[in-house]
Amino acid sequence: MLQHIWRVRGLRALGIVSLPFVLTGCAAWMQLTGESEENAAQPAEAAQVAEESVAAYNRNDQSPGFFRMKMGTYLVTVLYDGSFEINSKLMKGRTQAQILNLLKLSKQPRAVRTSVNAFLLDDGERVILVDAGASTALGTSMGKLATSLQMSGYKPDSVQFILLTHLHPDHDGGLNVDGAAAFPNAEVYVPEQEAAYWLSGERGKDNLPVYKGGLGSTAAYKEAGKFHTFTVGSSPIPGVQSVPLPGHTPGHTGYRIRSGKESMLIWGDVVHNAALQLSDPTITVEFDMDQSKARATRAKALKDAATSGEWIAGSHLPFPAIGRVQAAGKTSYRWLPIDYAQAMMDADTRQPMDGK
DSSP states (O other): OHHHHHHHHHHHHTTOOHHHHHHHHHHHHHHHHHHTTTTTTOOHHHHHHHHHHHHHHHHHOOOOEEEEEETTEEEEEEEEEEEEEEEEEEEEESOHHHHHHHHHHOOOOOOOEEEEEEEEHHHSEEOOOOOOOTTTTTTTTTTTHHHHHTTTTOOOOGGEEEEEEEEOOHHHGGGGEEEEESSSTEEEEHHHHHHHHHHHHHHHHTOOHHHHHHHHHHHHHHHOOOOEEOOOOOOOOEEEEEEOOOTTTTOOOOEEETTTTTTEEEEETTTTHHHHHHTTOOOTTTTTTHHHHHHHHHHHHHHHHHHOOOOOOTSSSTOOOOOOOOEEESSEEEEEOOGGTTTTGGGGGOOOOOOO
């Protein structure tokens, strides 16, 4: 059987084999080689397997789905929502020639696809979602969060709290489905400065998609009395500390959890392109509303992360988007992704939390 599949698959991959050809070709081969029906696969069966194999070979989509990490009492699940392209011309702070050179050194193309990730925190009593993905807000390359959530063993109605890092469509677009709450049992928390900027009636009159998107994605929760704002620096819910990370947006916020000997900072959009912005933290992206403030926030966040050795989780870091930051010079850093084999280990048996 494998002989038939390999022969057919090779021809089919070249685009020169049709299903009728497969059927007659397999039968002819059996006659020429003297293979009997008892010792060889039926042509139709071989053709079906070959067709399925070729279909798989020709697929170019990716869906990592989810990734789990144990951190003390928390089970952290990274949920993959998809990816989008950031052209090198959208990166600011250096000349285009300098940016292209950095991309070349890191073996990255000019137009880098960056992951879109969300994070589910389960401490055994609460299920907390940090960011909600894009849903259909930004095209078909994103919107996989609902599937990733289901694959990980959770359901939308399992989520009790949603904490948003900021109100951009790749973070809040997944809050609603056809105008209804995608997470019917969840209380939604947004930094007050972020809500004031994006959700005011005056902003909505600008008729820009990003403003209308935020208004639409949060509407069902507001109507149900499940929308809340909080002061950045406080704990919107017990055990989760909000961390001011302004610049990308006015109220852009991270969230820190601690358990046992470890801590993790979910830092949202501090980094959009790890290859560029860890090598040179002064590089910004056009999406950063306050370029100077975003640059300063990133410089401090990277320095603090390298010093503390705490776990970092990023919305646009390469999936599975959890790792540590290590200094690679006075002002440059490298990304150390978590070791897959150690993700479910206890803190005492995996890499220590040591920034040195």
